[in-house]
Amino acid sequence: MFLATGKGLSYQTCASQLPNMKRQWPWLKEVDSIALQSAARNLADGFHRYFKKQNDHPRFKSRKHPVQSYTTRFTNGNIAVKENYIQLPKLGLGRYAKSREIEGKVVSATIRLAPSGKWFVAVVCEVDIQTLPVTDGRLGTDVGIKQLAVTSDGLAIENPRHTMRYEAKLAKWQRIMARRHQGGSNWRKAKQKVASIHERIRNSRMDAIHKQTTTWIRENQTICIEDLRIANMMKNRHLAKHIADASWGEMSRQLHYKAKWYGRTIKEVPTFAPSSQTCHVCGYKHAEVKDLSLRKWTCVSCHTIHDRDSNAAQNIKAMAL
Known part of the structure; x- marks a missing residue:
């Protein structure tokens, strides 16, 4: 049509x-x-x-696609959770691994088959989220590759580099899959194994980012971040893999929705603000700091010795506030 x-x-x-x-x-x-x-x-x-x-x-949408899903809405008690069992329309009562307790009013449920062969059910609920007590904390964060983030209070958070941890194992199974006849049963087994490794990498990354963003939200009233154009930065073929693994966009997304939930404020610095080049003590702009290999530099005006990322975090906080 x-x-x-x-x-x-x-x-x-x-x-x-x-x-x-x-x-x-x-x-x-x-x-x-x-x-x-x-x-x-x-x-x-x-x-x-x-x-x-x-x-x-x-x-x-082909039925042969590795990801299959459908959504059903709650009507007349057709979706219910009873201990470690979930009741779904047409499927009845089935056992499942409950990751957390169901709270509030059930609205809908989405059943999804992941490429790894696992079935997931996501239950959407209406919940009244209580805002957190107001604090005086104000934090500036500068994200990076060597360190996942450096904050204005001097804390450097190491980048777990989840992809690198599983890189050898992933390459091994990708080679095995490439050698097998496409569409055959052994090829499908290898494909599922590759998908399982990717799923483990994603879960590890999401777990680390959720824990860190929740900590920042709980401890600070205002969080200052940089508005990065990640899609443009990914065009750098030398850094694209590491930028994707750091998942800066996901970190920003989580900070924004958690701030909205818990009554916090997110302030952003414009994309091209010279946060790394400017001395946070006297305001002198050192143009040579554009070179990413320059990790430490001395201000020619006030002679303060700066760590690149720590100085950027201080400037992000000042510029945003």
Whole structure:
């Protein structure tokens, strides 16, 4: 329809066809009806975003894709958690590994098959989040590669370099997968192993960033960060891998939503502010510090010896406030 008329599909158009489609293809009755409605809503939302030029047009989702998911909404108690069991529509009661207690009013649940072969269920709940007590703490942070972040109070947080820890193991299984016949059972096993290693890297990275951002949010009222253009920085082929592993964008995203939850303030310094080149003591601008290999420098004006990252964190805090 889109290729013929240039118009997208609305939710009402899709939802009105569902009864006829169920009669035509009986296997659709095996699926939760709300899940079908959710798929129709996602399709309509995809067209809406496309016409607003927010993304490309919706594409066909193959059942052979390694990631499969669907969303169902809470209606008349169809989603329930009982100890280590979760009840889902059409699936009934099933045992699952509960990572945390369910709080608040259940709104929906998304069931997803990960490329590693594991099944996950994400339960969305309405919760009243209490703001944290007001503090006097103000923190400036400068992110980096050698150190994940250096703060204005002098704390340097080492970069765990999660990808490097699993790099040899990942390369080994990628070689094994490349040698096997694509589409065969042994190739699929190797592909799943590669996906499992990637999943472990991601989980390790997310765990470290969540712990660090939560600590900053709890201890400080205002957190000052730099507004980085990470997509442009990733064009540097010598640093792209390390920038992606450090996940500065994810750190910023977490700080913003946690600050909104807990009543904190995030202040950003403009992208091209000379935070590394400026002496935070006297304000003298040292242009040669643009060279990333220069880690320590002495201000020619006040003769203060600066560590590059610590000085940048002090300037980010001052400029943002």
